[in-house]
Amino acid sequence: MKFFIDTADIEEIRKLAETGLVDGVTTNPSLILKSGGDIIETTREICSIIDGPVSAEVTATEYDEMVKEGHKLAEIADNVAIKVPLTIDGIRACKTFSDEGLMVNVTLCFSPAQAILAAKAGAAFISPFVGRLDDIGHDGMGLIEDIGDIYTNYDFDTEILVASVRHIPHLLDAARLGADVVTAPPNVFWQMFKHPLTDKGLDAFLADWAKTGQSII
Ligand code: G3P
Numbered sequence: 001m002k003f004f005i006d007t008a009d010i011e012e013i014r015k016l017a018e019t020g021l022v023d024g025v026t027t028n029p030s031l032i033l034k035s036g037g038d039i040i041e042t043t044r045e046i047c048s049i050i051d052g053p054v055s056a057e058v059t060a061t062e063y064d065e066m067v068k069e070g071h072k073l074a075e076i077a078d079n080v081a082i083k084v085p086l087t088i089d090g091i092r093a094c095k096t097f098s099d100e101g102l103m104v105n106v107t108l109c110f111s112p113a114q115a116i117l118a119a120k121a122g123a124a125f126i127s128p129f130v131g132r133l134d135d136i137g138h139d140g141m142g143l144i145e146d147i148g149d150i151y152t153n154y155d156f157d158t159e160i161l162v163a164s165v166r167h168i169p170h171l172l173d174a175a176r177l178g179a180d181v182v183t184a185p186p187n188v189f190w191q192m193f194k195h196p197l198t199d200k201g202l203d204a205f206l207a208d209w210a211k212t213g214q215s216i217i
């Protein structure tokens with residue numbers, strides 16, 4: 001299971017990268033806005049910190065402009081994954097980019113039918129948004145299961161990148177289903193480390209250790 005971080009906050013990415021567990025980063029126009037940075041410079045900086053795929057999203061909605069924007073984003077670094085929305089123009093652009101050997105992440109996926117289109121268009125990643133489906137009373141994780149079954153039936157290479165992750169149960173459900181990648185906001189990643197019994201146990205060990213009067217170094 002690969003961990004991507006869903007943020008464009010450079011300092012946060014730097015801290016998370018120090019764990020050695022970050023396999024990639026996903027950004028989107030809303031996250032760029034939140035970071036306050038320029039998309040090109042921010043993407044360049046993230047790519048210098050993270051070796052794995054860094055998704056940067058086109059903002060054009062029409063094919064020709066999307067292709068121009070995608071090429072500009074792909075020039076930033078070899079590990080840029082061009083993010084395109086799941087629209088007719090987006091899927092067309094995905095096919096063009098993947099035929100050129102460029103890495104594409106198709107975003108805003110909310111149905112198995114859409115996921116089939118992305119795989120047929122050669123996407124490296126499909127991003128189903130589980131949290132936003134749950135928000136409207138649908139079954140986000142059911143979508144991950146359906147896409148997994150369909151992709152297995154046809155041996156599609158497209159990786160399922162579970163997005164719009166809001167909490168640890170999302171991440172665990174994705175892991176149980178064998179999703180290839182989960183992109184989570186930094187707070188969810190940090191929460192994975194936490195358990196009250198770990199803190200309590202460590203406090204007890206340290207208290208006893210202090211009583212021994214020893215030191216390892
Ligand atoms: O990167 C796309 C996705 O993860 C967005 O999540 O929380 O805005 O639904 P959210």
